[in-house]
Amino acid sequence: MNKNDRWISKNFGKLVDLYGGRYVAVADERVVAVGARPEAVERKASRRPGLPASVVRVPSLGQGPALDPLRLFRLS
Amino acid sequence: MIRFDYSVFREGKAPVIPVEFWGRGRWHNLWVYVDSGASFTILHTYEASRLGVDLRKCPKFYIVVAGDRRIPVFTRTLKLRLDRTVVPVEVGFCSALGGAFNLLGRKGVFDRFKVCFDDRNETVSFNKGGRRR
Numbered sequence: 752m753n754k755n756d757r758w759i760s761k762n763f764g765k766l767v768d769l770y771g772g773r774y775v776a777v778a779d780e781r782v783v784a785v786g787a788r789p790e791a792v793e794r795k796a797s798r799r800p801g802l803p804a805s806v807v808r809v810p811s812l813g814q815g816p817a818l819d820p821l822r823l824f825r826l827s
Numbered sequence: 828m829i830r831f832d833y834s835v836f837r838e839g840k841a842p843v844i845p846v847e848f849w850g851r852g853r854w855h856n857l858w859v860y861v862d863s864g865a866s867f868t869i870l871h872t873y874e875a876s877r878l879g880v881d882l883r884k885c886p887k888f889y890i891v892v893a894g895d896r897r898i899p900v901f902t903r904t905l906k907l908r909l910d911r912t913v914v915p916v917e918v919g920f921c922s923a924l925g926g927a928f929n930l931l932g933r934k935g936v937f938d939r940f941k942v943c944f945d946d947r948n949e950t951v952s953f954n955k956g957g958r959r960r
Contacts, residue, residue: 756845763834789877807858
């Protein structure tokens with residue numbers, strides 16, 4: 752994992768609380784872009800110099816229509 | 828051996844890890860919940876556009892959930908990169924994931940790696956060295 756991914760891993764819960772259901776780009780240990788569409792977030796993040804940003808779709812717990820997102824769903 | 832720390836999630840930690848899928852001519856970083864209970868990998872349909880997958884051209888099947896609701900799952904085989912190892916993985920795209928995690932299921936992954944969940948040390952590891960019997 753690169754530096755951005757390690758930061759995401761440590762702060763995943765915060766990202767869910769703050770940005771659930773959206774895409775975020777993380778660079779230099781901070782969120783540099785947020786949006787509903789990944790292409791726009793990647794484009795905005797790519798304008799920054801330095802290490803490429805990591806883009807992640809942040810889950811939003813509680814919005815799943817029929818599926819319990821914590822139990823996820825079992826296809827076996 | 829490829830090892831990932833669990834991600835911090837609310838009061839606990841969960842095996843949510845970054846992997847890469849190939850699409851639109853480059854690798855895309857996606858975060859997935861490693862789910863040994865899922866037969867195969869499921870990504871939200873939002874990720875399809877990011878990966879350049881046209882769902883209208885994909886085979887589909889239906890899963891039945893509570894209330895006898897039928898939900899379409901569109902399938903496509905994509906290249907998955909874990910660290911430096913690339914494997915083809917059958918992926919299902921499903922809108923019914925709602926806001927939940929993308930899931931990394933067994934097919935194409937657990938049959939290529941020995942996957943070990945170490946809750947005591949809060950890591951999940953993928954070992955390529957396993958010999959098929």
